[in-house]
Amino acid sequence: MRKKEKIVYKEKVNWRRELSLLPGYLIVSIWVLFTAVFLVWILAASLSTSREIFSGSVFKFETGLHFENYATAWKTQNVSVFFANSLLYAVVSCFFVILISAPAAYVLSRFGFKGSKQIRGGLILAMSIPEVMIVLPIFSLTTQWGIKGRILLILLYIFLRVPYTTTYLLNFFATLSKTYEEAAAIDGCPPGKTFWVIMLPLVQPAIVTVTIFNFLSVWNEFFMALIFASSADMTPVGVGLLQIVNSMKYTGNYGGLFAAVVIVFLPTFLLYIFLSEKIIAGVTGGGIKG
């Protein structure tokens, strides 16, 4: 098919047209309203007592706002530890992933060398391999080699994000003009330095996007953490929340539970409020072929 330009009309409010769209408005509004009620109720419940939650009077706040639910969750239910762990895992792995992936993506996209095709193919294959195919050997080897604790999860998260990050950045390096490197070479800049000083800053927007995705993915990760976080002090938020839920029948503190839920989803929620455009563009822009 031929390439044709999209024609965009700017128009005034056309009520007849809006009316024809009414069913559409209704359907998506109901869905979004449901989401909103859902989240607002959780927020209200996190500020209520267990008694209020059970009597269905969450929005009345008859006994005031119970911010102490957050304090309880943070301190006695260990959420502070889970939260600090997740933050540590996400930040550190995001940094090292770029350190591994950006140079690799650069040479893969700009230099044809022996094995580059295999590595590109390997990266795509690695992204489609179910994690269950790799966890058993990794579990036995890391036990054998005595790698454990937080460092183990950080290493795993770095390696798990490398294929996606490298593939994502590949396309961006490929769009850069060769003249940058040529100019740098004429000025006597060694190729390695050219990359760090000139090329890497040029793909900064892509690095930001992919880092947001890496952050979300590590923050929300569950499967690896469930298997490899062997003690409470290395547990990230996902598995930590599951533990809180499982101990609920002993503690019975529903306000604290919902406060923990809010603490767990708030960081990524806030990130989304500010960066939703970038995130949405990233979902359909990079990783997807087709």
Add this chain to the structure above:
Amino acid sequence: MPPFLSEEVKKMKKNKAMIVGFILPCALTLLVMYLYPVLRTILMSFFAIDSVTADVGTWSFNGFGNYARIFGSATFLTSLSNMLKIWLVGGILVLTIALLFAVILTSGIRFKKFFRAAIYLPNVISAVALATMWIQYIYNQDYGLLNSMLEMVGLEGVKWLGTDTKFWAMLAAFVFGAVGYYMLIFISGIERIPQDLYEAATIDGANKFHQFFRITLPLLKGIIKTNLTFWSINTITFFLWSKMFSPISSEASTIVPVVYLYDTVFGSTGNAERDAGAGAAVGVVLAIFVGIIYLITSKFLKDDDLEF
């Protein structure tokens, strides 16, 4: 040797050193994190291994014994059938709703960006938090949203997380969270269809439904293929929601293959017996499923993707 040539050679050598240095960490990641573990998992699936940490020396060759064992296990077969139900029913629901939303959002409605962002939202928040909210709030028997709505219209509350309804409760919650992602991909596909096709169709008197079935749907073939592939792989590796809905011990109503694998390898409540070989076999079976799906979608659904 002319001077400029030696310069060239020097430059190439410099490049070579850089290429090796730059690609090495990435290549090592592939070898250590993926290639070796995958090969070892395949190998493990043919050996009798009790503990996952057992020394290679203690492995004993078992042929297809592990495969025979898992396919003879009623629990594994149940988990497969649950997976199939999630794939089929969930797939129809998720892809239909996602396509419907995508069509609505591209039909020129106002606040498109807001709706799009709000529908995608569940994908960015922790799925554990999301599942906890569904279980502890929406489905709660005493104060949950569904039962309070039923009470409002004078109906009796339902025990949503009872054995009969648990699977469907889990599926509904999962579908709710998944729709946004597939919707975004559909939207990106629809937005690449040239607007003038619709204008021409409108002039020719085709209504919205005709336009959808004659223009949108046929031109979205490639995108539907992409979504179908992602959905299938998503279903095969389904784990978190099953674990959240049966957190302490796995139940027949919600068990899926990855949970079965987890229980077989790492043990479950009331079952101390572990079998890493059988677990590896489950992994291989699932990987083969993924492979088959890629094969089917790339071979049989011819790639007549949108190319404008």
